[in-house]
Amino acid sequence: MRPPYGFNESLFQSECVACESRACVTSCEEEIILIRADGTPMLNFSKKGCTFCEACAKACMPNVLSLENQHTSESINARFIISTEGCVAHNGVICFACKEPCIDDAILFNGMFNPVIDMDLCTACGYCLGRCPTQAISYTATEIKSEEHL
Ligand code: SF4
Ligand code: SF4
Ligand code: SF4
Known part of the structure; x- marks a missing residue:
């Protein structure tokens, strides 16, 4: 599963693999965002869940995760x-x-x-x-x- 606020799978593939900041990972207070072997982010629900706090979307400078997607993004895939x-x-x-x-x-x-x-x-x-x-x-x-x- 992808983090919330990202609704374009091709952007995960094109932008995240080149992202050096991994800001989504470090911004998530619940610590549920991990980077997969292919360099793209995923959610890990083994210990906690998502509060929809918006921190990852605000931190993602390439706008792979974006609050412009908010009308569609109060859910996870x-x-x-x-x-x-x-x-x-x-x-x-x-x-x-x-x-x-x-x-x-x-x-x-x-x-x-x-x-x-x-x-x-x-x-x-x-x-x-x-x-x-x-x-x-x-x-x-x-x-x-x-x-x-x-
Ligand atoms: S901060 Fe944005 S571009 Fe970087 S890995 Fe996370 S979702 Fe991808
Ligand atoms: S919305 Fe908040 S809790 Fe959910 S993945 Fe993003 S930073 Fe983590
Ligand atoms: S909203 Fe869905 S995934 Fe979240 S705790 Fe309730 S049943 Fe589980």
């Missing part, structure tokens, strides 16, 4: 799901570990069990991922569409 096999709350055990960090209230329980993620509310911030004691939450990266196609 990923879809999160909860595995009904792996989730203990789908198997009769009371657990709200994922619900508490979800400030968007996107994880819906049926009473005390069977949590599902409401795709309309989920911003793909990633905070739930590392909180699940059985690693029952996973994600798939989705395609980044360039702005002109939005």
Whole structure:
């Protein structure tokens, strides 16, 4: 997954590989931006998530990440799901570990069990991922569409 505020995949490929500052990485207080082997940035949700603080977009001088993309960028290019096999709350055990960090209230329980993620509310911030004691939450990266196609 790419950091938020970047909606042109070709810019990640052309600008980030030549970027010496890596300002997105150093500006992120949550420390969730890493540089991949190919020289482009990605998000790592293993410990924390994105607060949409805008720091990375403000720090990125080549405007790969830009607040001009803000109208489209209060989400990250990923879809999160909860595995009904792996989730203990789908198997009769009371657990709200994922619900508490979800400030968007996107994880819906049926009473005390069977949590599902409401795709309309989920911003793909990633905070739930590392909180699940059985690693029952996973994600798939989705395609980044360039702005002109939005
Ligand atoms: S600061 Fe901008 S150009 Fe540099 S690596 Fe990060 S996103 Fe790419
Ligand atoms: S918006 Fe803030 S928390 Fe999210 S990746 Fe950028 S700097 Fe990190
Ligand atoms: S369900 Fe979506 S919005 Fe809620 S914590 Fe998980 S990734 Fe973030």
